[in-house]
Amino acid sequence: MIEFEGVRKTYPDGTTAVDGIDLTIPAREITVLVGSSGCGKTTLLRMVNRMIDPTAGTVSIDGEDVGSLDPVRLRRRIGYVMQNGGLLPHRSVLDNITTVLRLNRVPRAQARARGLELMDTVSLDRGLASRYPAQLSGGQQQRVGVARGLASDPNILLMDEPFGAVDPIVRAELQRELLRVHRELAKTIVFVTHDIDEAFLLGDRVVILRTGGVIAQQGTPAEILAHPADDFVAGFIGADSGQRRLRVVERDGARIVVDRHDRPVGLLDADTPAHSDRR
Amino acid sequence: MSVFLEGIAWLFSPDRLSGPNPLPERLAEHLGYTLLALVIAAVIAVPLGYLIGHTGRGRDLAVGLSGAARALPSLGLLFVLTLLVGIGDAPVAATIVFVVLGIPPILAGAYAGFESVDRRVVDAARSVGMTPLQVALRVEAPLGLPLLIAGVRSAALQIVSTAVLAAYVNLGGLGIYLQRGIQLRSYDEMIGGAIVVVLLAFAIDGFFALLQRLCTPAGVRVAGGAAQTTRGRRHRRPATPRGAAQ
Amino acid sequence: MTWILANLGLIGDLMLVHLRLSLIPVVVSILVAVPLGRLAHRVGWLRGGVLSVVGLLYTIPSLALITLLPPLLGTPVLSDVNVLVALGLYGVALLTRSVADAFDAVDADVVRSAMAVGYTPLRRFWTVELPLAVPVIVAGTRVVAVSTVSLVTVGALVGSRNLGSLFTDGLQRGIVPEIVAGIVATVVLALVLDLVIAAVGRALTPWARVSGTSGAARRASRRRAHRAEVPGTAAEDAVTGGGAA
Numbered sequence: 001m002i003e004f005e006g007v008r009k010t011y012p013d014g015t016t017a018v019d020g021i022d023l024t025i026p027a028r029e030i031t032v033l034v035g036s037s038g039c040g041k042t043t044l045l046r047m048v049n050r051m052i053d054p055t056a057g058t059v060s061i062d063g064e065d066v067g068s069l070d071p072v073r074l075r076r077r078i079g080y081v082m083q084n085g086g087l088l089p090h091r092s093v094l095d096n097i098t099t100v101l102r103l104n105r106v107p108r109a110q111a112r113a114r115g116l117e118l119m120d121t122v123s124l125d126r127g128l129a130s131r132y133p134a135q136l137s138g139g140q141q142q143r144v145g146v147a148r149g150l151a152s153d154p155n156i157l158l159m160d161e162p163f164g165a166v167d168p169i170v171r172a173e174l175q176r177e178l179l180r181v182h183r184e185l186a187k188t189i190v191f192v193t194h195d196i197d198e199a200f201l202l203g204d205r206v207v208i209l210r211t212g213g214v215i216a217q218q219g220t221p222a223e224i225l226a227h228p229a230d231d232f233v234a235g236f237i238g239a240d241s242g243q244r245r246l247r248v249v250e251r252d253g254a255r256i257v258v259d260r261h262d263r264p265v266g267l268l269d270a271d272t273p274a275h276s277d278r279r
Numbered sequence: 280m281s282v283f284l285e286g287i288a289w290l291f292s293p294d295r296l297s298g299p300n301p302l303p304e305r306l307a308e309h310l311g312y313t314l315l316a317l318v319i320a321a322v323i324a325v326p327l328g329y330l331i332g333h334t335g336r337g338r339d340l341a342v343g344l345s346g347a348a349r350a351l352p353s354l355g356l357l358f359v360l361t362l363l364v365g366i367g368d369a370p371v372a373a374t375i376v377f378v379v380l381g382i383p384p385i386l387a388g389a390y391a392g393f394e395s396v397d398r399r400v401v402d403a404a405r406s407v408g409m410t411p412l413q414v415a416l417r418v419e420a421p422l423g424l425p426l427l428i429a430g431v432r433s434a435a436l437q438i439v440s441t442a443v444l445a446a447y448v449n450l451g452g453l454g455i456y457l458q459r460g461i462q463l464r465s466y467d468e469m470i471g472g473a474i475v476v477v478l479l480a481f482a483i484d485g486f487f488a489l490l491q492r493l494c495t496p497a498g499v500r501v502a503g504g505a506a507q508t509t510r511g512r513r514h515r516r517p518a519t520p521r522g523a524a525q
Numbered sequence: 526m527t528w529i530l531a532n533l534g535l536i537g538d539l540m541l542v543h544l545r546l547s548l549i550p551v552v553v554s555i556l557v558a559v560p561l562g563r564l565a566h567r568v569g570w571l572r573g574g575v576l577s578v579v580g581l582l583y584t585i586p587s588l589a590l591i592t593l594l595p596p597l598l599g600t601p602v603l604s605d606v607n608v609l610v611a612l613g614l615y616g617v618a619l620l621t622r623s624v625a626d627a628f629d630a631v632d633a634d635v636v637r638s639a640m641a642v643g644y645t646p647l648r649r650f651w652t653v654e655l656p657l658a659v660p661v662i663v664a665g666t667r668v669v670a671v672s673t674v675s676l677v678t679v680g681a682l683v684g685s686r687n688l689g690s691l692f693t694d695g696l697q698r699g700i701v702p703e704i705v706a707g708i709v710a711t712v713v714l715a716l717v718l719d720l721v722i723a724a725v726g727r728a729l730t731p732w733a734r735v736s737g738t739s740g741a742a743r744r745a746s747r748r749r750a751h752r753a754e755v756p757g758t759a760a761e762d763a764v765t766g767g768g769a770a
Contacts, residue, residue: 080642090653103648349668351675352689355708359701436584448696473588477593480589
């Protein structure tokens with residue numbers, strides 16, 4: 001469990017990135033911080049592993065104030081995945097994955113074995129182990145980044161817009177993979193994105209932030225969709241534009257879900273009409 | 280340290296205005312060589328550099344040339360040309376050497392200036408109907424001017440430095456004090472001469488630095504030189520060789 | 526030509542002396558410029574000052590610098606030390622800017638990710654930032670080496686014995702081939718040193734060889750981004766990027 005209490009971050013130039021946030025992130029769930037640029041979501045994330053220290057307030061992990069911990073040791077037990085993987089371009093794929101293990105003085109052979117296992121975990125061909133990151137596709141690089149984040153078997157995985165730079169098809173695949181990995185390993189994942197669809201897809205809980213670093217609303221995707229707290233949230237999730245108002249129409253013998261402008265967005269499950277017919 | 284004081288005393292002695300080597304005359308000589316060579320080098324290198332920058336052709340050749348020019352020892356070049364044309368025509372030999380040394384930096388500055396211009400700006404200029412010549416003269420040349428002047432600045436310093444060596448082929452200039460000082464062991468003259476040479480180099484460097492600032496188009500200056508370092512193109516910006524040191 | 530053939534031994538001898546006179550200032554300038562350039566990269570307010578001082582240093586004509594050094598260093602006027610120090614100063618002047626640029630060019634995301642996985646600052650410098658700065662530092666060192674080899678010849682005017690001695694001797698005695706031999710030998714030496722440093726640079730950066738420069742990698746990623754916009758090929762990318770999922 002990660003707790004933010006009265007956390008504020010003001011930069012020397014006077015801008016406030018985070019303005020007095022209280023937030024509890026439950027263990028073993030995916031919590032997504034979402035908002036447009038300048039809402040402080042990345043600042044908030046980086047406070048967890050002390051890449052950024054708050055100006056006021058405390059951040060604690062399982063009741064322990066991170067401010068009292070050595071930042072280097074803290075970072076080695078928290079996984080971190082960033083856009084483009086943040087891979088070291090001069091190290092091979094396997095070396096990148098085992099970086100943290102080697103920093104923690106795990107013997108080379110043992111680190112290697114674990115690294116190869118992790119490649120399986122994130123569905124990377126072991127044959128890529130000795131390649132350099134630049135020889136991989138964007139999606140593969142991102143998988144390496146996730147594998148590296150998982151290497152030391154951390155309880156917490158921080159993900160900073162990790163899928164922002166890959167094309168939509170690869171992104172969808174990586175999202176599915178992340179959900180699968182989370183089902184298997186049940187880590188506490190804090191995920192930052194500016195894409196509300198991604199937030200609703202991945203998040204057990206979603207925290208919507210607004211410019212200036214304050215929380216606009218938090219809850220499960222269903223709660224937020226059902227009861228947007230205010231106009232800002234409604235606008236952000238697209239509820240006011242009718243994007244999220246869906247209804248079912250019958251076309252060519254199939255039941256199609258359409259939005260307010262009659263644009264089809266999906267197909268209702270085959271057994272659903274039979275079920276509703278009986279009612 | 281006292282040698283420095285002697286050098287400064289030598290510099291301000293009234294004897295500097297008379298005798299066989301009056302300081303103003305040698306300074307004028309030095310500046311004369313520099314200016315003549317700089318103008319000739321610019322007349323050759325600027326159009327050539329613009330052509331390379333505008334068409335993108337011959338760039339590798341130009342880069343190779345400036346690399347090779349760095350390896351050429353200017354002292355040897357000066358001496359061998361003087362011997363070849365005969366010591367009587369030494370001014371011609373020296374001017375050729377200065378021009379040869381001045382061309383690569385100006386060439387680099389000219390094409391780097393053109394290349395530094397954001398391609399989207401050039402496309403925009405073409406899209407409003409400018410002819411290639413108009414694009415070159417009204418868009419690329421003014422936006423590339425600061426880098427061109429940086430190139431001219433390098434060339435000027437290169438030539439000023441090399442002109443110090445001209446004394447060794449009996450052409451005078453400020454180098455004569457250094458040459459005499461070393462040969463005759465008159466260290467006040469050597470140090471005094473060296474100080475003048477350094478001050479001249481600083482003055483020329485300062486002059487071109489100022490010119491560079493004045494020639495940056497106002498719109499670019501406001502934007503913090505953004506047009507010069509458009510992010511995606513940064514890695515292609517050729518390092519304009521600064522300074523001279525020959 | 527006969528002069529050259531009769532004096533091959535002398536030329537070879539002078540080349541070796543010349544190489545020694547060139548290598549010392551190049552090595553010293555690397556040792557000084559790397560910390561200095563790193564400092565300029567790290568400490569914002571120092572950057573402008575450091576870089577303008579080294580820039581000004583580089584504008585000083587070489588013969589003037591060589592003759593100004595004896596009273597400062599307390600060395601005899603006709604000592605090789607003056608030449609070595611002057612060339613070392615030019616090397617530092619040139620290379621400090623390259624080093625600062627080299628560290629500037631290291632991807633901030635990579636540095637941040639190294640920080641995030643728990644590198645100590647010292648270790649991050651030695652194993653991440655310095656290796657990634659090597660290509661630009663090597664490029665700067667090549668420029669320094671080539672111009673140093675050429676500048677050593679000026680030392681002949683203050684009695685230093687090197688390939689430049691062929692110029693002064695040739696002028697005095699009116700032997701054109703002697704000067705030409707000196708020029709050619711100097712250029713060859715500069716070229717060989719340049720190639721050796723380039724080779725060392727390549728050996729130090731195996732990752733840059735497989736995928737070309739970072740520029741090439743950037744172009745490749747731009748191509749990928751472009752391909753993704755074209756239907757069909759995006760799917761192909763997804764296959765190569767998707768592994769066995």
